[in-house]
Amino acid sequence: MTSTIRRDSDALRVAVVGGGAAGMMAAIFASVNGAAVTLFERNDRLGKKLRITGKGRCNLTNNCELNEFLNNVPTNARFLYAALSRFSTADTMDFFEDLGVPLKTERGKRVFPQSDKAGDVVAALDKRCRVLGVDVVNRRVDGLLLDGDTVKGVRIGSEELEFDRVIVATGGRSYPMTGSTGDGYRFAKEAGHTVTPLFPSLVPLVAKGTFCASLQGLSLKNVSLCVKNLQTGKTVFEDFGEMLFTHFGLTGPLILSASAHLLDIAPEKYEVVIDLKPALDEKTLDARILSDFVKYQNRDMINALGDLLPQKMIEPFIRLCGIDVRKKIHSVTREERERMVSVMKGIRIPVMGFRPIDEAIITRGGVSVKEIDPKTMESKKISGLYFAGEILDVDAYTGGFNLQIAFSTAVAAGSAAAL
Ligand SMILES: Cc1cc2nc3c(=O)[nH]c(=O)nc-3n(C[C@H](O)[C@H](O)[C@H](O)COP(=O)(O)OP(=O)(O)OC[C@H]3O[C@@H](n4cnc5c(N)ncnc54)[C@H](O)[C@@H]3O)c2cc1C
Numbered sequence: 001m002t003s004t005i006r007r008d009s010d011a012l013r014v015a016v017v018g019g020g021a022a023g024m025m026a027a028i029f030a031s032v033n034g035a036a037v038t039l040f041e042r043n044d045r046l047g048k049k050l051r052i053t054g055k056g057r058c059n060l061t062n063n064c065e066l067n068e069f070l071n072n073v074p075t076n077a078r079f080l081y082a083a084l085s086r087f088s089t090a091d092t093m094d095f096f097e098d099l100g101v102p103l104k105t106e107r108g109k110r111v112f113p114q115s116d117k118a119g120d121v122v123a124a125l126d127k128r129c130r131v132l133g134v135d136v137v138n139r140r141v142d143g144l145l146l147d148g149d150t151v152k153g154v155r156i157g158s159e160e161l162e163f164d165r166v167i168v169a170t171g172g173r174s175y176p177m178t179g180s181t182g183d184g185y186r187f188a189k190e191a192g193h194t195v196t197p198l199f200p201s202l203v204p205l206v207a208k209g210t211f212c213a214s215l216q217g218l219s220l221k222n223v224s225l226c227v228k229n230l231q232t233g234k235t236v237f238e239d240f241g242e243m244l245f246t247h248f249g250l251t252g253p254l255i256l257s258a259s260a261h262l263l264d265i266a267p268e269k270y271e272v273v274i275d276l277k278p279a280l281d282e283k284t285l286d287a288r289i290l291s292d293f294v295k296y297q298n299r300d301m302i303n304a305l306g307d308l309l310p311q312k313m314i315e316p317f318i319r320l321c322g323i324d325v326r327k328k329i330h331s332v333t334r335e336e337r338e339r340m341v342s343v344m345k346g347i348r349i350p351v352m353g354f355r356p357i358d359e360a361i362i363t364r365g366g367v368s369v370k371e372i373d374p375k376t377m378e379s380k381k382i383s384g385l386y387f388a389g390e391i392l393d394v395d396a397y398t399g400g401f402n403l404q405i406a407f408s409t410a411v412a413a414g415s416a417a418a419l
Pocket of ligand 1: 017018020021022023040041042043046047048049050052053054055058059060061139140141142169170171172174175178179180181182183184360361362388389390391399400402403404406
């Protein structure tokens with residue numbers, strides 16, 4: 001990448017608050033554009049959350065076109081148009097390849113480092129910051145210094161540190177042990193910004209009843225799952241993949257993705273429907289069950305379903321069908337068998353709500369984008385103040401979209417803040 005540093009004694013002093021995906025990227029672009037950059041990170045290392053993304057593999061972007069990208073952004077997609085046009089998914093890929101992180105594209109156009117190591121992405125950004133002379137300060141910023149409608153710097157305890165521009169990239173409120181405790185929302189409010197209500201998204205679901213708890217630890221691969229809004233009767237999400245039962249309900253990739261589609265969640269507003277046998281239609285499944293029944297005709301129900309279901313699922317499944325677990329196979333009625341087919345094709349689990357925001361992959365809600373210039377990420381209220389990354393009221397589905405949003409908004413903010 002180009003690294004013409006035109007820094008001189010008149011260089012603008014830019015503070016970036018938060019050394020995550022957005023903060024490091026903003027620091028790099030502000031620096032490349034000639035600013036003298038100080039990056040404040042409260043942890044002793046940069047990119048703590050970035051290190052755990054994509055189960056430690058970092059799904060850093062999605063190799064798709066702009067329109068497809070925007071279809072994966074349920075909140076304020078239009079706001080991102082300018083930033084994503086300027087620094088696209090292809091630009092992200094070029095950027096990291098140029099930094100010496102070879103990439104690969106997997107199912108669903110998800111892009112990962114070839115090494116499968118999120119640490120390589122962090123190390124590349126960290127190194128680039130240091131090569132560019134970004135001053136990394138491992139301290140927690142407590143507030144902004146404001147003078148009327150202009151930002152003047154940041155405050156740490158009683159210390160006032162002056163800067164010409166400040167970029168707030170403190171992230172959301174999820175996974176607070178990574179350092180993202182939501183400080184920036186307070187800074188934004190104190191500066192007169194609107195912060196829209198914060199909700200968890202890409203988050204496990206709490207289920208009604210004890211069915212899920214009885215299957216705790218069981219992971220199902222290759223199931224098809226849909227979520228219905230019971231108030232409207234509409235299917236709001238449908239996909240195929242992997243999920244996991246827990247003591248509180250449901251999690252796993254399918255569930256996290258589904259959660260982003262559940263708006264104004266309320267107890268029993270939504271129902272998860274799991275098709276355990278998506279490859280078989282009802283008739284074929286019935287024939288399959290019948291052939292097992294012939295094979296195991298003298299066994300009890302509980303000892304006859306091992307070819308069709310995971311062991312842990314057998315007893316809860318039979319109970320769900322309303323059949324006695326000790327019933328002999330040869331005495332199972334046609335009506336009972338039909339019930340088995342229908343339950344196998346659609347286990348219905350009422351959703352009571354989301355797990356807490358601490359357990360969410362991302363935060364929905366944040367600094368209102370109505371008050372931010374979409375080309376520069378500058379505040380429309382306070383001159384010299386910028387926001388980038390998850391702190392903004394934008395969020396996306398899984399697939400590398402959230403990190404790309406962090407990168408694109410950071411490039412816009414970093415570049416503009418240096419000029
Ligand atoms: C488990 C998990 C897996 C994920 N996997 C993916 C994935 O594979 N692909 C994807 O696209 N997205 C993924 N995400 C979402 C993605 O990590 C976030 O969207 C992204 O990190 C947001 O970047 P950010 O820079 O805005 O915030 P963050 O990465 O949260 O960084 C904010 C930084 O600011 C620092 N900070 C906060 N307050 C202060 C303060 N007062 N002073 C100084 N520093 C401060 C924090 O310590 C933190 O380092 C995942 C999230 C989680 C939790």
